[in-house]
Each structure stands twice: as structure tokens, then as C-alpha cells.
Amino acid sequence: MDFRLSKEQEDIKKAAREFAGGEFDPDVALELEKEGQYPFEILKRACELGFVGMHIPEEYGGQELGILDNALVVEEFCRQNSGIGMALALSVFGAEMILRFGSDDQREKYLPPIIKGESSSSLAYLEKDQGNDFTSFKTTATRNGNGYLINGNKSLVINGSLPGPIIVLCQLADNRRPGKQVALIVEKHANGLVISPMGGRVGMRMLPMADLTISALKAPHENLIGDEGQGQGQLVNFLNEMNIEAAAMATGIAQGAFDLGLTYAKQREQFGRKIGSFEAIRDRLADMDTQIEVARLLTYRAAWQFDNNDPNPKINYMAKIVSAESALEVARDSLHIFGGYGYVVDNLIEQFYRDASMVDIIGMPGEMDKSFIANQIIGNI
Ligand SMILES: Cc1cc2nc3c(=O)[nH]c(=O)nc-3n(C[C@H](O)[C@H](O)[C@H](O)COP(=O)(O)OP(=O)(O)OC[C@H]3O[C@@H](n4cnc5c(N)ncnc54)[C@H](O)[C@@H]3O)c2cc1C
Known part of the structure; x- marks a missing residue:
């Protein structure tokens, strides 16, 4: 068993990180968030560089890479800015319905404009x-x-x-x-x-x-x-696959929220000490980092199994639930590290906290995800 990403995957992760670091300008991001505006320009540049729909075949404009490669990009984007990251990741929401179950004509007609960022799905x-x-x-x-x-x-x-x-x-x-x-x-x-x-x-x-x-x-x-007669089955299959992307979004949001809290803990001084030296804050950081690692492991495993022709819906659901819960808990804990200032609008941690709250609901709500897992374990008795 090898837990390392390949050299190519490390490169993809790094490239996505650099792109997000350079292109997700904090002032622009704040303005988009305040005004509820879609990040059209950033999406266009991400599409030009092949960051959107990485798992879509080349003939339809994608990179023909794996679900794990796509998850790495989504994670890094959401880590930098939860709002822009989710908007870019979800610009192709549902396109897999056409990719996996549509006709050649439908794929040729609809997928290329979506991957180019000229339209969304x-x-x-x-x-x-x-x-x-x-x-x-x-x-x-x-x-x-x-x-x-x-x-x-x-x-x-x-x-x-x-x-x-x-x-x-x-x-x-x-x-x-x-x-x-x-x-x-x-x-x-x-x-x-x-x-x-x-x-x-x-x-x-x-x-x-x-x-x-x-x-x-x-x-x-x-x-x-x-x-x-195939609509329900197609939808269920799509949601199974979508759970991996949702888990990647949540892992990225959790990591981004952690990064903000960690930076603040190293800077903020109280009682003549950095707050990161207080045992309570250190414990909190240790718990947060552990939660993120668990979420990431499950997310990567779900994606890896999908890419290796061994898709496992139960693991996908587990990855989504664990990552969504981690995102919310880590964002809440990070907000606490900021003290009263974490509660102030325009502080990025506040946006991460709000965005973290939706991952659990997307696709199906967490309670239903758990009932799916229970059915896999114990069935209907
Ligand atoms: C940000 C966001 C984006 C979305 N995007 C889309 C989209 O693009 N397309 C789309 O079609 N939908 C979309 N949705 C809808 C989303 O899929 C539903 O909101 C979600 O599945 C829950 O459905 P509901 O709101 O009707 O809640 P309900 O089904 O009414 O659930 C209410 C509560 O009851 C619980 N519950 C319901 N049934 C069960 C059960 N069988 N077992 C246990 N608990 C249960 C739920 O867990 C929840 O806590 C989106 C939702 C959000 C918030």
C-alpha cells in the first residue's frame, strides 16, 4: 500500500495551489462574495489552464485525468477561497450525467462549452x-x-x-x-x-x-x-460520484479554515504571549489537523478506488460525511481562535464557516447519506 501521491499528482496539486494563490485576489474575492457575483473571469482563466473538468476526456475539452486529480484541484481551490473554489468546482455540476450516460452527440454538443467556461451545467x-x-x-x-x-x-x-x-x-x-x-x-x-x-x-x-x-x-x-426508465439510476450513480467532489470541497474548506486559524495563533498576542502558546489553542489545533487528515485520507481513497475501476459508494458517502463534518467543526474552531474578530463580517474565516455549512446538504443531506451507509452494512431488516 502506497499512501503517496504520484509525482504528476503532486505537480497538479502544486499548480492548482499556485494558480489559486495568484488569481484569487482577496479584495476581488471579498467583493464577489459581498455582491453575490459569479467569478466569471477567474473561471475563464482556470478553464484555459485546464483546471476545470480535469476528469473529462480530451475529445470534449478535458484533461482525461482521474477523479483524484480533479479532487486535488478542487481541494486546493477551496483551501484558498471557499466561495471561488466551490463556484469553479460546481461550474460543471451534473455534466457527468451527460458524460457517463449521454449519447456521443450530446457529449459533443454540451461538454466542450462547459469545459471552456463558456457555459455551465x-x-x-x-x-x-x-x-x-x-x-x-x-x-x-x-x-x-x-x-x-x-x-x-x-x-x-x-x-x-x-x-x-x-x-x-x-x-x-x-x-x-x-x-x-x-x-x-x-x-x-x-x-x-x-x-x-x-x-x-x-x-x-x-x-x-x-x-x-x-x-x-x-x-x-x-x-x-x-x-x-433510467433517470433514477443515473441520478443515484451521479450522486455517488459527486460525493467525492463534495468531500474534496469540504477537505479544502477545512484546510483553508485551519490555515487561517494557525496563522492567527502564531501572530496574536495576549497576556504577553502568542495565543498559539496556550495549551487550549494547541489542543484545538491538534484536533483540527487530525480531523482534516482523516477527511483527506477517506476522500483520496474514495477517488483512488473510483479511478482504479473499484468504485465504492459506501466509502464515497463516508468520505462526504466525514469531510463535511470536519469542515464545519474545523471552521467553527478556527473562528473561535480568532476570538471576537472571527465573528466579524469581512474576516475570511467567517465566509469559510458559512460555506462549510452547506457541504453536508449538497446531493443528499447527511442523515440520508448515513442511512445509505447503514443499508450497506445491515440492509433492511
Ligand atoms: C447550496 C445548495 C445547493 C443545491 N443544489 C441543488 C441542485 O443543483 N439541484 C437540485 O436539484 N437540488 C439542489 N439542492 C437541493 C438539495 O439536494 C436538497 O436541499 C437536499 O437534498 C435536502 O432536501 P430538502 O431540502 O427537501 O430537505 P428534506 O428532504 O425535507 O429534509 C429535511 C430534513 O429531514 C431529513 N430527512 C429527510 N428524509 C429523510 C430520510 N429518508 N431519512 C433520514 N432523514 C431524512 C433530512 O436529513 C433533513 O435533515 C441544493 C441545496 C443546497 C442547500
Whole structure:
């Protein structure tokens, strides 16, 4: 067993670190965060250098590298700035649905602009009164000529108001095959789609989110991903894979929050001593660093298994839960190291703390992640 990254992976991590250090200007980042603006310019430069969608094949504009390589970049970006890091990582949110289950035509049409940063991707599955029951969406797709008519509502859609396709999960309205789901690609300019951008939220303020109202929207058959009846399975598979990226985001946020607290502990003086010399602060730092190491180990293992044709959904879920909990706890502890100043808006640690709070919810909430793991362990008894 070899726990070291390869030379290439070390180089990728270093390059991502240098890029984030150079391009995520703290003043610009603060302004974007305050104004809730998307980091278009930074995304464009990251795309030009091949940092976005590293795991996408070269023929679609990616680097054809592994999920672990992608995780290393995401971790370093989120470490530098949680808001910009998440916005860049999630600019391709849902693109794997097209990559893994779409047709060649769909991949050729949609993936290259996403990887170039000219558009983003969105995935709409949540409905206000449906939660995470993926077996019965209220949004319906009814066969109509050479395609489908979609009706329904979707909620909390990442990148919902940015240019780019939205993959909409629907229930197939077909009496002959009840209970089947379809994933349909919807263009933002399609008639029948109303996009309502969402306002304030705790964290992830740079990322545009939207609610969708869909009325008699026509989607041609060529926009169906895979086959009828496969939507739920595709979504579950996507979320399994997404857990690795969520874990990488959380590990990066935890590390970034730790870095801030450590620096402050070395500088701040009280009672004539650096606060980092107090036993209580040292204990806290030791606990934080240990938590990050555990999160990183699980995250890398999940990614490594995926890259080595041995994907392990249980480990992916564990990685997401442990990393998300670490991010929140480490950010909280780091905020405490800053004392009262940690609670002040415009102090970066405050943003890390808010951003850390969402990783647990993305995809599925932590409670459901745990119930997935329990099912793997003990099944339904
Ligand atoms: C920042 C952010 C970005 C998001 N992006 C997207 C997106 O791009 N596309 C999209 O479709 N959705 C997106 N979502 C929605 C997200 O997937 C859901 O909010 C999340 O899955 C929880 O669903 P819910 O809000 O309906 O909560 P509920 O399902 O109502 O859950 C409420 C509480 O009940 C618990 N609970 C519910 N069911 C169970 C169960 N079976 N077992 C145990 N506990 C349970 C939950 O853990 C939670 O604590 C996003 C959410 C956030 C916050």
C-alpha cells in the first residue's frame, strides 16, 4: 500500500495551489462574495489552464485525468477561497450525467462549452414538496410527437440562472410503464421555462441558484439521456460520484479554515504571549489537523478506488460525511481562535464557516447519506 501521491499528482496539486494563490485576489474575492457575483473571469482563466473538468476526456475539452486529480484541484481551490473554489468546482455540476450516460452527440454538443467556461451545467431534481424521494417526481414528461412535454417545478438549482443546459429529472407520464423516470436536457431559452433566481442564503453566495417553473416545455427525443426508465439510476450513480467532489470541497474548506486559524495563533498576542502558546489553542489545533487528515485520507481513497475501476459508494458517502463534518467543526474552531474578530463580517474565516455549512446538504443531506451507509452494512431488516 502506497499512501503517496504520484509525482504528476503532486505537480497538479502544486499548480492548482499556485494558480489559486495568484488569481484569487482577496479584495476581488471579498467583493464577489459581498455582491453575490459569479467569478466569471477567474473561471475563464482556470478553464484555459485546464483546471476545470480535469476528469473529462480530451475529445470534449478535458484533461482525461482521474477523479483524484480533479479532487486535488478542487481541494486546493477551496483551501484558498471557499466561495471561488466551490463556484469553479460546481461550474460543471451534473455534466457527468451527460458524460457517463449521454449519447456521443450530446457529449459533443454540451461538454466542450462547459469545459471552456463558456457555459455551465445544472442538474434539477429537487422539488419543494418532494425532497429526496427520487422514485416519484411530480415534474412529468409526457410523450409528445418526437419528444416530450415537461410540466412541473424544480428548486435550489445550482447555476440555474447561468447560460448552459439544465438536466431535468422527470416522472414519465405513461400508464403502460408507471413509476419510471427520465433525465431530459433542457435549453435555458426553451419556451415554457421560467427561471427565478434565488436571493440570500447562508453560504455559497457567489453561486447563482434558481427555482424553475416548467409549463408545457417541449424537449425533443434527442435530449433524452440514455433510455426511458433510467433517470433514477443515473441520478443515484451521479450522486455517488459527486460525493467525492463534495468531500474534496469540504477537505479544502477545512484546510483553508485551519490555515487561517494557525496563522492567527502564531501572530496574536495576549497576556504577553502568542495565543498559539496556550495549551487550549494547541489542543484545538491538534484536533483540527487530525480531523482534516482523516477527511483527506477517506476522500483520496474514495477517488483512488473510483479511478482504479473499484468504485465504492459506501466509502464515497463516508468520505462526504466525514469531510463535511470536519469542515464545519474545523471552521467553527478556527473562528473561535480568532476570538471576537472571527465573528466579524469581512474576516475570511467567517465566509469559510458559512460555506462549510452547506457541504453536508449538497446531493443528499447527511442523515440520508448515513442511512445509505447503514443499508450497506445491515440492509433492511
Ligand atoms: C447550496 C445548495 C445547493 C443545491 N443544489 C441543488 C441542485 O443543483 N439541484 C437540485 O436539484 N437540488 C439542489 N439542492 C437541493 C438539495 O439536494 C436538497 O436541499 C437536499 O437534498 C435536502 O432536501 P430538502 O431540502 O427537501 O430537505 P428534506 O428532504 O425535507 O429534509 C429535511 C430534513 O429531514 C431529513 N430527512 C429527510 N428524509 C429523510 C430520510 N429518508 N431519512 C433520514 N432523514 C431524512 C433530512 O436529513 C433533513 O435533515 C441544493 C441545496 C443546497 C442547500
